[in-house]
Amino acid sequence: MIRGTWSLTEPLVPVNIPATMIRVGQDKGITATALLVNTGISNEQLSDPTARLTYQQILLLADNLIKQYPEETLGLDLGKAININQFGMLGYAILSCADLRSAIRLGIKYHTLVDPAFTFEISEQNDVTAVRLTSHIPFEPMYRLLCDVFVGIFITLARFLTGKDICAREVHLNHPAPSYVKAYEELARCPVLFDQPRTELLIDTALLDTPLAMADSATAAMAEAQCAEILTRMGPKEGIVAKVRRILLRNPGTFPPVDVVASQLATSTRTLSRSLQDVGTSYQRILDEVRKEMAIEYLRNSNLPIEELAALVGYSDPSNFRKAFRRWTQHAPSYYREERKR
Template sequence: MIRGTWSLTDPLVPVNIPATMLKVGEDKGVSRDDLLKNTGISAEVLDDPSARLTYQQLLFLAENLIRNYPDDRVGLDLGAAININQFGMLGYAILSCADLRSALQLGIKYHTLVDPAFTFEVMNLGDTSAVRLTSHIPFDHIYRMICDVFVASFSTLARFLTGRYDAQPIEVHLNHPEPEYAARYREFFDCTVKFDQPRTEFIIDNTVLDFKLVMADKATAAMAESQCEEILARMGPKEGIIAKVRRILLSNPGHFPPVDDVASQLATSTRTLSRSLQDVGTSYQRILDEVRKEMAIEYLRSSNLPIEEIAALVGYSDPSNFRKAFRRWTQNAPSYYREGKS
């Protein structure tokens, strides 16, 4: 299971997630070789149900999928293909919930067991509620697909869990610009879709949240949630502080706050934050360097941005200082990742 601490270079992603991406691509005529190119993902790994991939590998696969997909609805297609079984024990617990509202609450509580790279929340607006997404993946070229997958998968899973076609949002809000193919979104969701919004969210009638789930089972739900709780407890409260620091750093790439500001955002003192990080064998500077390294490698491998721009995106105004830091992090020059795509 995915831990409370996440990193682009840690093997945290269950293989069933990239397997779905492969199937969606292959169903559209994209070859497996093109999808797996330069990802470091082998057929042997994909055949091992217990294997885990890194987020970096998942991002490379996503880039290949976007690049080779024959049309622009890749995020919608991928969201429609998401299966509740891919969520492991959390999926089993959600499946057994009494209603859609409790399923959402369970997802919010235990989402880090499946994917800590995003968070979501439910806001009561009176007769309706907004389910809002926050992604902690700082790469714009992937962000749109993530947003599309989020809203499409909810619509798909809500109908599956309740057995009702009317278990769907009344409005979908996306915070990316309206594309030329906007009609495809409205066709998919069969409701109002608004672009260029302050946040990605869907608005749902509160009566829909009370829809019963077709496989609701109180005893099974309690057992599955208990196992989720045990898994979450094994993560440890201290380990979670690393994830919180990383998410703050990733929320505004290129403008990394000093440790005092991070402590303030976490409602603690700088001294307490430093001690908490030391207790789990790390420090603010070490986490910052890891985030910068991961972002730099991703930009080098997936974009043609000049080194000067990449340096700025990871918080270096002087490219020469960035090159020195990059060599310290990786024992290689930036050109190694750009030229070799390693």
């Protein structure tokens, strides 16, 4: 296993969030016993604040919850139900930050204390800032669920932390619109766009300076030091998927082969392939995802001819690009270009 990867079978996930998943299910009449079937999670583990579960157990729990939850808004409901104190010491540190910017950056820095399989980033560009989900788990139902959780958590916690009814400019989801679009709009109170290159919240950069209601510099420093100590004991857990994506995005259009990526990660091609297989994905799948995101962005934001656009995402033959694009999105490239005219 490459140092810094997360594993399906390694106990990394604290019990706070799984306990919330069970509580949300119980609120809809689903018993804890039904949700824990075949997960290997015991009631003793759930009541032990120091216990950690494997991601495999979380996937099984989530699958049980998805199958039995009576509404399609499960992810949004979970996001709204997760409280800052369920992040443990990280939540305490975030609560004490001076402003929303420092709270988000602290969350990004130490998010692996809560969930090592995802990576977040913040991209400030003049008057608009993107808070972005940058990594993905290669299990589609779980990924879509957690995209919704991401939206629910960030919107709900931003309002709670600041004590203000703040709203994003736009919410972007990188999957097709579901049947519950209205639930997104009621929560976000801003335009919600689907089939986007990324899952992200676009906010006014000025909002990042909004002070937090419980800001306390001394407490924030103490809590962050505790987070750093815990993270050091755990070891770095940035996902291998995120590491590969970062290498691919360094030089768009000239994507290195898998052996070069492995070399840059100081490992062998075989070990890299096994590490990706361990989290249910592959180099080719990550490469396709990066190409898809880039292609959709170019189609939406430029007038480049298809020949040039194809070359920018690594295809010398436009017809091969068109075939690949339809395989990735179930749409022709023209679907996204025409979308701008609607």
